[in-house]
Amino acid sequence: MSLTYCKAIHSGAVVSSNGNLYPCCAWRPSDSETKFKFTKISEFLESEQLSNFRQALDSGVKIPQCVSCWQQEAIGVKSLREQYNKSLTIDGNLNYIDLKLGNLCDLKCVMCHGTNSSQLMSEYITHREKFIKLSAFRTYDTTVDYSWPESVEFKEFFEKIKNNLLEIKFTGGEPTLNPYLIDFLESIVDKKKVTVWIVTNANRYNEKLAVVLSKFKLVHFAISLEGIEKHNDMIRFNSDWEQVSNNIRRYAESTNSKITISHVIQAFSVSTVIPLIQWVSQRKYNLHLLPLNGYMHLGLNSVPPDRISKFQGDLKLLNSVYAKQLLEELKNYKFNAEYHSQRIEHIKLLDDLRGTSLSSII
Numbered sequence: 001m002s003l004t005y006c007k008a009i010h011s012g013a014v015v016s017s018n019g020n021l022y023p024c025c026a027w028r029p030s031d032s033e034t035k036f037k038f039t040k041i042s043e044f045l046e047s048e049q050l051s052n053f054r055q056a057l058d059s060g061v062k063i064p065q066c067v068s069c070w071q072q073e074a075i076g077v078k079s080l081r082e083q084y085n086k087s088l089t090i091d092g093n094l095n096y097i098d099l100k101l102g103n104l105c106d107l108k109c110v111m112c113h114g115t116n117s118s119q120l121m122s123e124y125i126t127h128r129e130k131f132i133k134l135s136a137f138r139t140y141d142t143t144v145d146y147s148w149p150e151s152v153e154f155k156e157f158f159e160k161i162k163n164n165l166l167e168i169k170f171t172g173g174e175p176t177l178n179p180y181l182i183d184f185l186e187s188i189v190d191k192k193k194v195t196v197w198i199v200t201n202a203n204r205y206n207e208k209l210a211v212v213l214s215k216f217k218l219v220h221f222a223i224s225l226e227g228i229e230k231h232n233d234m235i236r237f238n239s240d241w242e243q244v245s246n247n248i249r250r251y252a253e254s255t256n257s258k259i260t261i262s263h264v265i266q267a268f269s270v271s272t273v274i275p276l277i278q279w280v281s282q283r284k285y286n287l288h289l290l291p292l293n294g295y296m297h298l299g300l301n302s303v304p305p306d307r308i309s310k311f312q313g314d315l316k317l318l319n320s321v322y323a324k325q326l327l328e329e330l331k332n333y334k335f336n337a338e339y340h341s342q343r344i345e346h347i348k349l350l351d352d353l354r355g356t357s358l359s360s361i362i
């Protein structure tokens with residue numbers, strides 16, 4: 001087996017928030033590759049393009065589309081490729097699907113993008129002239145239709161693929177807001193052979209959804225937290241910590257569930273991640289530390305060296321694998337003064353628009 005072999009590209013697929021198909025969620029599509037909509041699933045799976053990508057990875061070629069896996073492996077972090085190679089089955093069928101059910105979401109997380117949050121998209125449309133003046137901001141394409149998960153075509157697509165699935169992941173946006181999620185899950189016949197992943201902000205608890213999920217082999221709740229208490233409420237704006245922490249406890253109580261807390265490593269982490277590590281450890285949940293995608297000016301390199309030194313000192317006092325992982329991550333730290341001023345400018349605008357005090361966190 002080659003050092004770049006990946007089961008995801010042989011037995012999995014992702015439907016991205018705009019309805020395009022890719023081999024996995026970490027895939028960075030090139031401008032030149034053909035994009036297939038979910039309605040063209042057969043063409044995608046049988047395409048010469050996908051066959052070429054598979055052959056490249058099978059024979060040890062580090063294709064650029066998989067750069068996030070190569071970067072993680074280079075610093076000793078377990079990549080998605082390594083995780084999939086452990087968890088996925090290859091039997092010639094599409095066994096794994098990751099569905100990013102559009103951008104419908106109830107939160108406006110600082111490091112997120114309108115592609116993944118309808119709330120951020122609305123905020124951008126209302127204050128576009130302020131956002132486009134920022135020196136570092138990825139503008140949003142307001143013309144994309146994110147309502148495809150509610151279409152008849154998507155229901156037909158799900159009907160076509162559902163019976164071979166062994167693992168299914170729902171992300172978003174916030175997947176629990178999708179009006180059809182329960183119907184999709186209920187329509188799977190042999191639920192006891194299927195593992196379900198729900199990537200959620202845990203801001204709401206849906207009783208009917210909990211009943212359906214209890215019928216599956218295993219349910220992984222991957223819950224996104226950027227800190228605890230008011231830190232999480234401000235960074236994941238509109239969330240309510242009391243509700244969130246109660247809902248996590250309820251998810252954890254079901255007998256077929258596993259809880260993983262996900263945290264995006266970013267500038268705020270220097271103040272928020274240590275309390276989060278302690279909270280997670282007390283409850284014996286797993287913590288998944290994720291790289292920040294897209295917004296470089298919101299990353300650790302935007303934090304001045306004296307604050308990073310304090311963070312490193314505090315991490316060294318913690319007896320935790322997560323602290324070790326962060327210390328490892330900090331070996332790549334290099335202060336960037338431009339990112340620093342871009343972050344201050346961006347966060348000030350959000351504080352002005354939302355009435356928050358994000359600027360006080362670091």
Ligand code: SF4
Pocket residue numbers: 006007008009023024025026027028065066067068069079080081084
């Ligand atoms: S190597 Fe990584 S990015 Fe490439 S298909 Fe596999 S999981 Fe996805």
